[in-house]
Amino acid sequence: MVNQQATANPYNFLYCPRCGSALRISMLENVPRLQCEGCLFVFYQNPVPAVGAVVLHDGQLLLVRRKYEPRVGYWSLPAGFVEYSETVKEALVREVKEETNLDIEVGELFDVYSSSDDSRHSIVLIVYWANVTGGELKAGDDALEVAHFPLDGPMPEIAFYSHVKAISRLQREFMA
Ligand SMILES: [Zn+2]
Structure with missing residues (x-):
């Protein structure tokens, strides 16, 4: 029961x-x-779709430090929930702009993850490669900090397991 x-x-x-x-x-x-x-x-109760970006710059991965619960102060890929009225790719462009002030072009699909370690929802996280096309990097209203981390170096504490899995895969492929 x-x-x-x-x-x-x-x-x-x-x-x-x-x-x-x-x-x-x-x-x-x-x-x-x-x-x-x-x-x-x-x-019906279904998982909530979220979308995240892999943005690489000279072998460094763009991460965002969370300003709001859950997991304040932890880091993640630039990511967020898809609004009812937008496509997944539109959501990604909007979220990356809101969190990092960067304009992106959405690239190929990277991977898709199911997760249940976010206290708010059961989530399907859809991760795309993304290329920066403009904008100057700065933390948005819903981020404490934005920074690049070398893929061959230590990563900061990551907020969610689906993001950990995505970053681990990137590191493995970068080292290979
Ligand atoms: Zn009724």
């Missing part, structure tokens, strides 16, 4: 967003899901 609660209702929603009746967990096609007692609306 505990697992079903976490899977079907990770945010502990109580009421139907359509009609305001109580939500309960129903087994629908063998999957526990939140369903409204009144209008039978099924409130």
Whole structure:
């Protein structure tokens, strides 16, 4: 039951967003899901898409130091959540601009990661290569600091495991 609660209702929603009746967990096609007692609306819970950038400059990786919870002060790839109205690539261009003030051109897909170590959401992180096309590097409103780290040197403390995995892969490929 505990697992079903976490899977079907990770945010502990109580009421139907359509009609305001109580939500309960129903087994629908063998999957526990939140369903409204009144209008039978099924409130699906899915991972949230996020997007991140690999920006390299002379063998150095661009990282952003987090200003807000979770993991304040830890570092990550420039990254953020995809808004409802934008494409994944539009989200990446916007997030990199907001966090680093750099303009980018989105390149090839680097990798995709599922993660559940962010306290806010279960996440699908989509990581692209990106090339800088303009702008002057400076920390945006939602970053404490932005900096480049040599791939063959020590990395700072990284906020999320999906970012750790992406950076580890980059380091392996850089050394190879
Ligand atoms: Zn309802």
